[in-house]
Amino acid sequence: MSNDTNRRDFLGYSFAAVAAVGGAASLVGMKKVWDPLPSVLAGGFTTIDLAPLKAGEPETFTWRGKPIFVLKKTADMEGSERDLIIGDDRYTVAIGLCTHLGCIPAWKKDKWKCACHGGEFNPSAKQVFGPPPRPLDVPPFEVQGTTIVLGNEGPESKKIAAFVATQA
Ligand code: FES
Secondary structure (H helix, E strand, C coil): CCHHHHHHHHHHHHHHHHHHHHHHHHHHHHHHHHCCCHHHHHHCCEEEECCCCCCCCCEEEEECCEEEEEEECCCCCCCCCCCEEECCEEEEEEECCCCCCCCCCEEECCEEECCCCCCEECCCCCEEECCCCCCCCCCCEEEECCEEEECCCCHHHHHHHHHHHCCC
16 A cells, blocks of 8 residues: 555545534534524423412413413312312313404403403303304413423323313
8 A cells, every 4th residue: 555545545534534523513503503592492381380379260371472361260160071170179271362263351250251252251161152162272281289381281181172172
């Protein structure tokens, strides 16, 4: 083997090594650009502590720009297969957008009423009056103790969503 050949081989390997390192660095850089920012990732999940909620007084939270209704039911509110049961408490968790044309219903005394066309939803988020064609939708959530994490679909929200799908 001649010195020329060895030198050519060496240069070839050197260029290949530099190209491989450069390529890997470029890929790492591109991944950093493509990956969502931490603030965007955090925005995909919303944790709600259910413990402080007062029975009969629904709260509205925000998840991915949508209103989320969470109602801790009172003892005299009718039970539903839609109830999220944690300990002795029953909750309704729903996306707060009317299933007619997307207005945000407001809680009035004992039901959510939609000001746009008069639709009404009972404490189990089922449509009971007006044009809404189905109950309020169920957001994906996961139960962790007395908190729910919106954005993570757990078995409870899957089961509730399957039930609600039968009510359309
Ligand atoms: S948008 Fe709610 S009843 Fe029409």
